[in-house]
Amino acid sequence: MDPEAAIRDYLAALDAAAAPLDLERRAELVAEIREHIDLALGEAGRRDESTVRDVLERLGSPGEIVAAETGTMDAVGAEWSGRPGEVPRHALSVETRALLWLTVGAVVLPFVGPVIGLWTATASDRWTVTQKRTAVLIFAVLAVMPFVLLVPAAIAGEFMWIIGSGGFALPLVPLAGIVAAAYLVASSSLVLTVSRKT
């Protein structure tokens, strides 16, 4: 194998193995190992296949290096989670409040309840931005649907039909909040988080 390709593969494997680390440390670790390889090869004065193989073997496997790193990270994490003053400031977590607004709130206060719920959800650091956006989209589409359904009837001047059909289409509005809430729960490990906190 081409020695330069072997180095590239090793560093790529290290970078992949280091994915659990934070971005800054991950880049730093790969840079440190790259520099080590360069220094070791500079010292050897050769960059041939067997020298490169020897240097990489002495480094140990990428998994081994990252394991040495993550062992530390876990220890650091444990210290942090044990710190006093890091407890949630609210009796109910952000996620629980958001879900309550999206479900109970959607029935009690159609439109307003789910909007408050979605707004509350934006403060959550457990849901990703994509998950929050998708929930907003689900709510918006389902909440707007009754009105979209009514447009053709309104254009045709069928006002009696509007009143009649509105009766079955409008329950979609609270349903929108409930479906959005169900999506947020299903799309994350929140079921556990929320049930543990409340």
Place this chain on the structure above:
Amino acid sequence: MRRMVLGTARNPIPELSRGVVEHCVLALLREDESYAFELVRVLGSRGLVTSEGTIYPLLARLRRDGLVSTTWRESVTGPPRRYYQITSAGRAVLDGFLGDWTDFRDAVDAILAGAAEREE
């Protein structure tokens, strides 16, 4: 009985050195600053590190714990190098370890010497 003891602790040296190497790094930095590659060389030449790459996570931990500080310096050959210096917190940890290690080593030596005498 003898077989059982061998079975439970077949090769304790790598396990032991993992806990000790970071103190060796502090000891190497006690007299003078150094850079990672040099530290790896010294530890490797004494057989204290088998996988040289694992020294970098160890150094990162010492940095995070404030036991060493670092300075980037221009190098005559190649890119700038990160030099490691021991901090006062690092010296305190090292001093504590020196005492503990001496006790530990003496205790193990005494037991091993006793075992050697019985063999004779």
